[in-house]
Amino acid sequence: MRGGALTADTIERCTKADFDQVVAEHGAFWDSDLTLPLHHPIFIFEFGDSAFVIRDGEKVTAYLQGFRSQVERVGYVHMVAVRSGYRRLGLARRLYEHFVDQCKRHRCTGIKATASPKNEASIRFHTAFGMTMIGDGEVDGVPVVRGYLKPGIDRVVFRMAIDCGTGFQPVNR
Numbered sequence: 001m002r003g004g005a006l007t008a009d010t011i012e013r014c015t016k017a018d019f020d021q022v023v024a025e026h027g028a029f030w031d032s033d034l035t036l037p038l039h040h041p042i043f044i045f046e047f048g049d050s051a052f053v054i055r056d057g058e059k060v061t062a063y064l065q066g067f068r069s070q071v072e073r074v075g076y077v078h079m080v081a082v083r084s085g086y087r088r089l090g091l092a093r094r095l096y097e098h099f100v101d102q103c104k105r106h107r108c109t110g111i112k113a114t115a116s117p118k119n120e121a122s123i124r125f126h127t128a129f130g131m132t133m134i135g136d137g138e139v140d141g142v143p144v145v146r147g148y149l150k151p152g153i154d155r156v157v158f159r160m161a162i163d164c165g166t167g168f169q170p171v172n173r
């Protein structure tokens with residue numbers, strides 16, 4: 001099923017078979033192999049309650065892998081990707097909304113994600129979702145946290161406060 005016919009009901013937990021499919025067909029979701037090593041089964045086996053997929057039949061069309069931080073009340077999105085041909089249909093937004101709902105139920109006060117400063121689609125998506133880019137530097141006009149990944153490798157860091165209904169505490173770092 002495509003586009004508008006997809007409903008929130010079609011969001012399900014990511015199975016190991018889904019994970020294996022995503023890894024095998026990585027190029028359908030990403031422009032380069034750089035993110036392949038970041039796909040680790042801990043996001044299914046250990047953080048599996050916050051790893052979601054949307055499928056078209058047996059085909060995974062979009063996935064989100066996340067977890068809730070142990071050091072702050074924040075949900076972190078480790079990975080979100082939508083299969084080429086299924087983009088701009090709102091699938092990533094649905095996955096994020098689903099993740100935010102779950103984070104609220106777990107009394108999180110914010111969500112966080114990171115991206116390469118070169119990943120324009122990601123920056124557009126996250127800012128359209130309402131997330132703020134925080135940082136102490138700039139790359140081509142994009143705010144970055146300098147050396148976030150490792151010395152010399154900056155990252156865009158997105159934050160957004162969410163109201164979990166138990167005393168709203170905006171996240172501002």
Ligand SMILES: CC(C)(COP(=O)(O)OP(=O)(O)OC[C@H]1O[C@@H](n2cnc3c(N)ncnc32)[C@H](O)[C@@H]1OP(=O)(O)O)[C@@H](O)C(=O)NCCC(=O)NCCS
Nearest residue numbers: 080081082087088089090091092093115121122124125128
């Ligand atoms: C970034 C990505 C996940 C967005 O997924 P998507 O399902 O196409 O995004 P959505 O349809 O939910 O987009 C929601 C809104 O975000 C914005 N947006 C998303 N992609 C955009 C793009 N390429 N250019 C401009 N705006 C974009 C738009 O405002 C869009 O709303 P609209 O379509 O009504 O204008 C997808 O492009 C992707 O998988 N890219 C490759 C993997 C990747 O880079 N992941 C992010 C890593 S941090």
